[in-house]
Amino acid sequence: MHRLADALALYGDAPVVVSEDGAATAAELWRRADALISAAGAAPILRVASDSAADVIAALLAGGRARRTVLLSTTADRPVDVGACDVLLATSGTAGRPKIAAHDLASLAGRIRSADTGGVWLLTYAATAFAGLQVILTALLTRALVVAPISRAVVDRFHAAVSHHVTHASGTPTFWRAWLLTSVGAAPQPPLEQITIGGEAVDQTTLDRLATRYPSARITHIYASTEAGALFAVNDRRAGFPAAWLDTGIDGTQLRVVDGILDVRSPRAMRGYRSADATPMTADGWLRTGDLVEPHGDRIVFCGRSDRIANVGGYKVAPERVERVLLEVEGVADAYVYPRANAITGNVLVAELVCDRRLDAAAVVAAVEAHAARTLAKQERPVRISVVDALQTADSGKKARA
Numbered sequence: 001m002h003r004l005a006d007a008l009a010l011y012g013d014a015p016v017v018v019s020e021d022g023a024a025t026a027a028e029l030w031r032r033a034d035a036l037i038s039a040a041g042a043a044p045i046l047r048v049a050s051d052s053a054a055d056v057i058a059a060l061l062a063g064g065r066a067r068r069t070v071l072l073s074t075t076a077d078r079p080v081d082v083g084a085c086d087v088l089l090a091t092s093g094t095a096g097r098p099k100i101a102a103h104d105l106a107s108l109a110g111r112i113r114s115a116d117t118g119g120v121w122l123l124t125y126a127a128t129a130f131a132g133l134q135v136i137l138t139a140l141l142t143r144a145l146v147v148a149p150i151s152r153a154v155v156d157r158f159h160a161a162v163s164h165h166v167t168h169a170s171g172t173p174t175f176w177r178a179w180l181l182t183s184v185g186a187a188p189q190p191p192l193e194q195i196t197i198g199g200e201a202v203d204q205t206t207l208d209r210l211a212t213r214y215p216s217a218r219i220t221h222i223y224a225s226t227e228a229g230a231l232f233a234v235n236d237r238r239a240g241f242p243a244a245w246l247d248t249g250i251d252g253t254q255l256r257v258v259d260g261i262l263d264v265r266s267p268r269a270m271r272g273y274r275s276a277d278a279t280p281m282t283a284d285g286w287l288r289t290g291d292l293v294e295p296h297g298d299r300i301v302f303c304g305r306s307d308r309i310a311n312v313g314g315y316k317v318a319p320e321r322v323e324r325v326l327l328e329v330e331g332v333a334d335a336y337v338y339p340r341a342n343a344i345t346g347n348v349l350v351a352e353l354v355c356d357r358r359l360d361a362a363a364v365v366a367a368v369e370a371h372a373a374r375t376l377a378k379q380e381r382p383v384r385i386s387v388v389d390a391l392q393t394a395d396s397g398k399k400a401r402a
Contacts, residue, residue, distance in 0.1 A: 229268030
């Protein structure tokens with residue numbers, strides 16, 4: 001944890017984190033760290049006091065000062081046997097009960113290069129989540145201010161970004177689509193220099209819309225997970241990643257595709273689960289991600305999740321792939337496609353659309369139906385399309401899928 005403490009010393013009396021509750025300086029974060037150590041007594045694990053960014057940083061500092069393991073969850077059961085690790089993280093639980101993954105700070109910060117560059121980062125993820133922790137560590141190790149709004153509303157986060165002159169922001173594709181809709185026509189815009197996207201597969205349409213709105217910003221798609229760690233980044237504004245990486249690897253990570261699913265092997269992977277869960281790793285260190293991919297020319301493109309495949313009339317259909325096609329239609333701000341039981345075909349697909357409010361929704365739906373008829377196979381076409389004001393999202397910032 002010495003790297004973190006050294007980075008924090010560079011802030012001096014300047015704020016490290018700001019939110020609606022005020023600002024926290026390095027001195028305040030160390031005070032919280034000492035209070036956490038005192039409250040824990042002789043317990044071998046320090047549990048974060050809250051899910052705020054300031055308390056997450058304080059917990060990491062406390063773990064380093066007391067040389068104890070830190071549990072970044074306010075609700076997860078405290079593991080009995082932690083082994084040798086620095087940080088315990090809970091998974092998102094989208095596939096069931098959250099699991100507890102063990103990391104050390106070296107693996108968590110393995111892709112971050114220390115620098116004294118400054119800047120202002122907007123935190124859109126939960127601070128205790130893997131993605132949120134990556135944002136916090138990146139900001140701290142580059143002496144940047146962390147803007148951590150308490151409100152989860154995208155409009156409030158946009159206004160916070162404008163107020164604090166945010167230069168760097170990271171979020172899911174679902175977050176960025178809502179941001180684009182919320183901020184359309186807004187003046188002023190935050191001076192974004194870096195847009196980072198992760199947590200879900202990003203489509204070319206969303207990348208193109210972000211590039212149009214923020215032409216001078218660097219746009220990066222991060223591929224990572226709590227178990228696999230931070231794997232690689234793509235900066236060329238194209239969906240997917242270069243197919244050549246299957247042969248060469250990238251950033252120390254090896255990649256392979258088995259039965260259409262991406263496998264990864266990384267030096268930044270977790271040390272293992274500290275919950276009662278079987279390891280997802282093979283004996284030789286490969287992690288089966290569950291992400292469906294397919295080749296498109298010189299790219300490997302993400303198509304969805306293997307556990308979300310729908311059987312429609314005997315055909316296997318990936319709803320996320322259908323969403324990608326619907327997003328290509330002008331006026332579709334976001335789309336959610338999901339299966340519904342059907343007595344004849346087993347399942348059919350239905351879609352919810354968020355439409356650009358400047359356009360006629362009925363006309364957008366008609367355009368979507370026409371585009372789907374031209375582009376999608378019959379079993380992939382939604383049989384019902386409805387327009388909603390917003391899509392439901394999980395705490396992770398991803399779409400809340402049934």
